[in-house]
Amino acid sequence: MEVEEIVAAINKSYQAENWQEVKRLNSFLADIEIDRKYEIFQHWPEVVQIELTSKCNAQCIMCSHYYEFNDCGHEISDSVLIKFEELLPYCKLVLLNGYGEPFISKHFIHCLKLLQKYNVKAMITTNLSILTDEMLRYIPDVFSEINVSCNGYDAVTYERVHRGLDFGKFEMNLSRLMKVCDNKNITLSCVAMAETIIYIPEIVRFANKYGIHKIRFGRLGISAFIRNYEQDLIHYSNVAAYYFGEAEKIAQLYGIRLIYPENYCKQPDDNLLNGEIQEITNIKFKYDSTYQMRLRNEFLQYMDYKTYGQIDRKYDNTPVHCIGICDWVAKGLYIDTQGNMFTCCESDFVNYQGNWNSENSFKIRKYFYSGFLPNFCKNCPFILNGELKMLSCEKMEQLYLSNDYLI
Ligand code: SF4
Numbered sequence: 322m323e324v325e326e327i328v329a330a331i332n333k334s335y336q337a338e339n340w341q342e343v344k345r346l347n348s349f350l351a352d353i354e355i356d357r358k359y360e361i362f363q364h365w366p367e368v369v370q371i372e373l374t375s376k377c378n379a380q381c382i383m384c385s386h387y388y389e390f391n392d393c394g395h396e397i398s399d400s401v402l403i404k405f406e407e408l409l410p411y412c413k414l415v416l417l418n419g420y421g422e423p424f425i426s427k428h429f430i431h432c433l434k435l436l437q438k439y440n441v442k443a444m445i446t447t448n449l450s451i452l453t454d455e456m457l458r459y460i461p462d463v464f465s466e467i468n469v470s471c472n473g474y475d476a477v478t479y480e481r482v483h484r485g486l487d488f489g490k491f492e493m494n495l496s497r498l499m500k501v502c503d504n505k506n507i508t509l510s511c512v513a514m515a516e517t518i519i520y521i522p523e524i525v526r527f528a529n530k531y532g533i534h535k536i537r538f539g540r541l542g543i544s545a546f547i548r549n550y551e552q553d554l555i556h557y558s559n560v561a562a563y564y565f566g567e568a569e570k571i572a573q574l575y576g577i578r579l580i581y582p583e584n585y586c587k588q589p590d591d592n593l594l595n596g597e598i599q600e601i602t603n604i605k606f607k608y609d610s611t612y613q614m615r616l617r618n619e620f621l622q623y624m625d626y627k628t629y630g631q632i633d634r635k636y637d638n639t640p641v642h643c644i645g646i647c648d649w650v651a652k653g654l655y656i657d658t659q660g661n662m663f664t665c666c667e668s669d670f671v672n673y674q675g676n677w678n679s680e681n682s683f684k685i686r687k688y689f690y691s692g693f694l695p696n697f698c699k700n701c702p703f704i705l706n707g708e709l710k711m712l713s714c715e716k717m718e719q720l721y722l723s724n725d726y727l728i
């Protein structure tokens with residue numbers, strides 16, 4: 322079947338409101354176009370990530386909400402929701418996340434209704450601090466995966482990282498959620514950092530207590546603003562490998578699947594391990610209220626000078642060889658509350674400017690087809706966790722370099 326014939330078949334199914342068939346044909350078309358290395362796509366995104374809100378009710382120590390206090394936060398507008406709805410007939414999966422907490426969005430329930438209407442499954446990451454009875458009624462039907470953010474196993478460890486949240490309430494909501502959902506659909510979502518690495522075996526035990534069968538550890542986003550360089554496990558790779566190894570043993574015992582950055586899947590060097598443990602133990606926990614207020618004041622100054630958030634990014638490629646194309650570039654799209662469109666949530670470039678086939682998107686598709694990873698994809702958590710099905714990258718130093726710095 323040629324591309325034009327598939328497009329005609331998609332349009333016919335669309336007229337008949339046969340959304341399942343539209344999605345099936347759209348996927349078929351996507352595979353053909355990617356296989357032929359087309360730079361202009363006639364298929365629509367299969368996976369759409371949408372930011373319902375960029376506000377959050379927490380101030381976690383590794384997040385910009387730690388000092389922004391929602392000053393940069395927005396709720397999605399009705400016009401962006403209309404653009405989003407146009408994509409749903411073609412789309413198979415929606416991720417309801419951005420830089421905020423989606424469960425606090427006033428559009429949350431409306432969005433779940435839209436997903437039901439177009440037979441779209443959803444994934445979400447939530448801090449689970451809020452969970453109403455109405456949400457619980459929709460959740461089991463709509464969500465194929467719920468990632469619950471959790472970087473602690475008791476009130477002390479949890480509330481130290483997730484400032485502003487209450488561990489008791491979190492546990493209560495987790496129990497309520499587990500009652501209505503299949504536990505296959507719940508993932509504990511954690512950040513791998515120096516502060517938490519030594520207790521990750523306890524996090525595995527905590528997950529088991531609630532019947533959770535999957536835990537995902539993402540790499541820490543280094544922030545030049547928070548200055549959390551000392552928290553980056555890249556400096557303590559033997560400690561990371563050791564504790565992930567210990568956590569893995571416990572996880573296997575409980576039948577829990579553990580996902581963590583691939584650069585820590587190694588045998589730790591015993592000679593280096595003790596020195597690194599010593600270094601980690603000596604790191605003073607600096608993320609208290611005083612430090613938070615200091616960053617808050619700096620942030621307000623940047624806001625006054627209108628220079629906050631200016632980031633120097635290189636829009637070129639790296640020497641890292643890759644084979645294939647990123648799943649997100651091929652089939653995905655990220656839309657923020659303002660309607661800006663990006664390749665994925667890790668990219669700071671507005672790639673599509675309302676047009677899935679813009680100049681920028683050709684450039685990015687070309688980088689992948691030419692066999693070199695684009696610069697903004699360095700240190701991508703999806704690559705490091707081995708979660709991209711259509712892309713493999715050469716393991717070289719440049720792949721693991723952080724992208725985050727302010728000018
Ligand atoms: S819950 Fe998520 S979005 Fe909110 S402050 Fe924590 S890390 Fe940031």
Ligand code: SF4
Pocket residue numbers: 647648649650664665666667668697698699701702703704
């Ligand atoms: S940052 Fe990661 S997910 Fe985003 S386009 Fe690059 S490789 Fe894909």
